[in-house]
Each structure stands twice: as structure tokens, then as C-alpha cells.
Amino acid sequence: MTGFQDKNGVLHADDLPVPDIIAETGSPAYIYSAGKIEENFNRLQNAFEEILPGDKQPLIAFACKANSNLAIMSLMNRLGAGSDVVSGGELTRSTLAGIAPEKIVYSGVSKSIEEISTAIDLGIRQINVESGSELRRIAQIAEEKHKKANVTIRFNPDVDSEAHHKTTTARAEDKFGLLRKDVERLYEWAAGQKWLNIRGLHVHIGSQVTKVEHYRTSYERLADLAQTLIDKGLPMDTLDLGGGIGIVYRDENAPDIRHYAEIVRDTAGSLNVNLMVEPGRYLVGDAGILVSRLLYIKNNDGLHFAVLDAGMNDLMRPALYDAWHTVRTVREMTDAHESYDVVGPVCETGDTFGRNRKLPALEEGELMAIMCAGAYGAVMSTTYNTRPLIPEILVNGNQYAIVRKRQSVQDILEYETVPDWLNENTGTR
Numbered sequence: 001m002t003g004f005q006d007k008n009g010v011l012h013a014d015d016l017p018v019p020d021i022i023a024e025t026g027s028p029a030y031i032y033s034a035g036k037i038e039e040n041f042n043r044l045q046n047a048f049e050e051i052l053p054g055d056k057q058p059l060i061a062f063a064c065k066a067n068s069n070l071a072i073m074s075l076m077n078r079l080g081a082g083s084d085v086v087s088g089g090e091l092t093r094s095t096l097a098g099i100a101p102e103k104i105v106y107s108g109v110s111k112s113i114e115e116i117s118t119a120i121d122l123g124i125r126q127i128n129v130e131s132g133s134e135l136r137r138i139a140q141i142a143e144e145k146h147k148k149a150n151v152t153i154r155f156n157p158d159v160d161s162e163a164h165h166k167t168t169t170a171r172a173e174d175k176f177g178l179l180r181k182d183v184e185r186l187y188e189w190a191a192g193q194k195w196l197n198i199r200g201l202h203v204h205i206g207s208q209v210t211k212v213e214h215y216r217t218s219y220e221r222l223a224d225l226a227q228t229l230i231d232k233g234l235p236m237d238t239l240d241l242g243g244g245i246g247i248v249y250r251d252e253n254a255p256d257i258r259h260y261a262e263i264v265r266d267t268a269g270s271l272n273v274n275l276m277v278e279p280g281r282y283l284v285g286d287a288g289i290l291v292s293r294l295l296y297i298k299n300n301d302g303l304h305f306a307v308l309d310a311g312m313n314d315l316m317r318p319a320l321y322d323a324w325h326t327v328r329t330v331r332e333m334t335d336a337h338e339s340y341d342v343v344g345p346v347c348e349t350g351d352t353f354g355r356n357r358k359l360p361a362l363e364e365g366e367l368m369a370i371m372c373a374g375a376y377g378a379v380m381s382t383t384y385n386t387r388p389l390i391p392e393i394l395v396n397g398n399q400y401a402i403v404r405k406r407q408s409v410q411d412i413l414e415y416e417t418v419p420d421w422l423n424e425n426t427g428t429r
């Protein structure tokens with residue numbers, strides 16, 4: 001069994017009962033299923049294998065900002081994935097996870113001199129460039145090193161992916177990428193630079209895209225631009241198609257992954273280039289849960305609050321994006337006819353996981369699970385309210401490992417100091 005299912009009346013992670021794990025690790029905690037991640041990866045890869053010819057198989061570069069735990073990244077490496085990173089820190093993680101430089105791409109609107117320098121030293125597959133200034137800076141750093149930098153240019157196709165307004169990235173007014181005429185101009189310039197190896201184009205239209213048809217227009221525009229540049233005699237060996245494929249959190253239609261592969265074939269399949277994609281959420285989103293203990297039940301004039309020991313600092317998506325996460329009891333959900341607002345302990349009204357949720361009559365002390373928390377969960381957590389970061393646990397069949405241990409309050413305080421002048425008796429008063 002892979003993923004999260006009921007067996008003998010209780011939620012399991014793969015073959016292990018969730019309460020058995022939490023008995024040893026404490027709550028709250030993230031639990032991931034290695035089998036589920038593998039299943040998601042294989043489903044995507046199989047769709048490409050069925051629809052696209054052998055020489056057009058895209059490199060699947062895991063957008064590791066979705067879940068950059070070293071164990072998860074090592075698993076991705078084992079599966080054959082590359083990585084899409086957005087910081088020097090994620091570059092370090094990719095290397096530690098064993099991902100080969102020729103499978104690493106570096107995206108993001110703000111790369112520091114140090115980060116660019118590291119990327120060039122490592123000789124990664126490509127830096128996805130977001131502006132003319134960045135391209136000139138890369139060329140300069142590469143020249144100083146006398147080492148060629150591999151680059152692609154991120155194209156903003158001016159489409160609306162109908163994702164959440166905070167995760168739509170490819171409208172002309174969004175901060176990402178460059179518009180067509182600027183891409184053409186910069187591409188030609190880059191092709192003439194001795195220390196730049198211009199490899200192609202990149203596009204990424206947004207996140208949690210459930211209607212895959214939204215990819216068609218942007219990929220058509222990308223392919224058209226690529227053909228124009230090829231016709232000018234410019235070098236082009238890569239089209240990076242980005243990520244963003246959505247998952248089912250609630251009642252969305254599951255994205256049709258074969259249809260997605262068909263769109264890739266129809267739009268980019270006839271160009272003589274290597275393809276790559278950058279899924280994040282799709283690979284890990286439903287492969288993780290956040291387990292939390294119900295500390296208190298309180299009733300305000302008929303409104304039932306279920307107060308958990310996990311908060312918005314552990315899982316920010318509901319507070320940040322009004323995102324829906326299914327909340328359930330760890331015991332099998334029978335007779336779910338009571339209504340609860342499920343909230344955390346943080347001193348913010350936004351610290352609410354769900355309102356008016358239908359649940360069985362709850363008992364204080366029991367375990368609850370917040371589903372589909374494998375992407376943009378642990379990676380976005382903070383220590384707000386001086387709440388230490390919680391553990392991450394990776395289950396594989398009937399075994400599990402703590403892949404990030406629980407932080408302590410002492411760990412947090414270690415980085416803080418009180419200056420001497422505040423310790424002196426005389427003080428400033």
C-alpha cells in the first residue's frame with residue numbers, strides 16, 4: 001500500500017499506522033510517503049513515454065522549493081529526476097542529494113553574485129535568466145572566471161493560467177520573465193558573447209494549474225519564438241516548459257496528465273531541441289500529511305472550535321492563499337455530522353485550517369491529519385510565536401525515518417544575543 005489510506009479503522013502511511021509513528025516522534029509532525037512520490041513520478045514519466053517519441057523525453061527537474069528536504073531530494077535523484085532550484089541554498093542541497101550538475105537548472109528573479117558564481121563553478125545545465133541586467137552580470141562573472149555559463153532566457157508569454165492570483169506568473173504584469181521583443185534582442189546579444197552558452201528558452205506559467213489546456217497557448221507562443229530564433233541561425237538546444245501542474249486538494253478535476261503530454265507533443269514536439277519540465281507540487285503534494293493533536297474543543301454560542309497543536313507557522317498555505325486542505329481524524333471518518341472550525345494555537349485569526357468542517361464528534365487528545373501537505377508545507381514553516389520547527393518523517397513501506405528532527409527552543413535562541421549595554425545595571429534611563 002502506498003500513500004495515506006485507512007486500514008483497520010485507522011489512517012496508515014504506506015503500511016504503518018499513523019498513531020504508531022506519532023507515539024515515537026510526538027506531534028505535530030509531517031509524514032511523507034516515499035511510495036507515493038515514486039508513483040507520482042512514474043505516472044508523469046509514463047505519460048511522456050506513451051505520447052512523445054524516444055528522443056523527445058523531457059528531463060523531469062523537480063522544483064525542489066516545493067519540498068527540499070535532503071531525503072526527498074535524494075529520492076528524486078534515485079528516480080532519475082534533476083532539480084530546479086531558486087537559491088544558492090537549494091543548489092547546495094541538490095549537490096548533497098547527488099543530483100548531477102547537468103540535471104540542475106537555476107530559476108528565480110534575484111540571483112546574487114555569489115549564487116551565480118557557484119552555479120558557473122558547478123557547471124550546471126542552465127541558469128534561467130530573468131532580465132537583461134542579470135544576463136550581463138552572468139556574462140561578466142563568466143568572463144572573470146574564464147568559464148562559460150550555460151543560460152536560457154525566461155519568456156513571459158502573457159497568458160493567464162487561472163491559478164490563484166498570488167501564484168500566476170506569466171501575465172505581462174507579473175514580475176517573471178521577459179516579453180517577446182526583449183527576449184529576441186537579448187538572445188541575439190547572448191549568442192555573440194564569448195563566455196555565454198545560450199541554450200534555449202524557459203517558460204513557467206504559474207502553480208496549481210488544473211486545466212492543462214492553459215499550457216497550450218504559452219507553449220505555442222514559446223515554440224513560435226523558438227522557431228523565429230532558429231530561423232535567424234541562432235543556437236537552440238533546450239526548451240524548458242516549467243512546472244505548475246496541479247493536484248486535487250478538494251473537488252478540482254484531476255489534471256489530465258496524458259493530455260498535458262499531448263499538448264507538449266503538439267506544440268514543442270516537432271522542434272529539434274531537448275525538452276524539460278519542472279514539476280514541484282505534482283510530485284510531492286499528495287505524498288505528505290501534517291499530523292496534529294487536538295488539544296481543546298471549545299464552544300462559542302453554538303460554534304465549535306477544534307484547537308490543534310499545529311499552527312499556521314507549520315503550514316502556511318491556508319493563511320497565505322486561503323488554500324483548502326482536507327482535515328480528518330486519524331481514526332477512520334465515520335459518521336461525520338458535526339461541524340467544526342479547525343484552528344491552530346497562533347495568535348492570529350488567520351491561523352485557521354478550515355471553517356465549518358464536517359467531522360465526527362471529536363475527542364480532546366485525539367490525532368487529526370491535514371491532508372495533501374507534502375508541497376509548500378514544511379519548506380514554508382517559520383518559528384513565529386517561538387514555535388520550533390516540527391519533524392519530517394519519511395515512510396517507505398513498513399519502515400520510517402525522521403528526516404528532519406524537531407527543533408528545540410534552545411536552537412532558536414542560539415542565534416540571538418542581548419548586547420552588553422542592555423545587561424548593565426546602569427542602563428540608559
Ligand SMILES: *Cc1c(COP(=O)(O)O)cnc(C)c1O
Pocket residue numbers: 063065066084086107108204206207208242243244245278279280281282375
Ligand atoms: C515554483 C516553480 C516551479 C514549480 O511549481 P509547481 O507548481 O510546484 O509545479 C517550476 N518552475 C519554476 C521556475 C518555479 O518557480
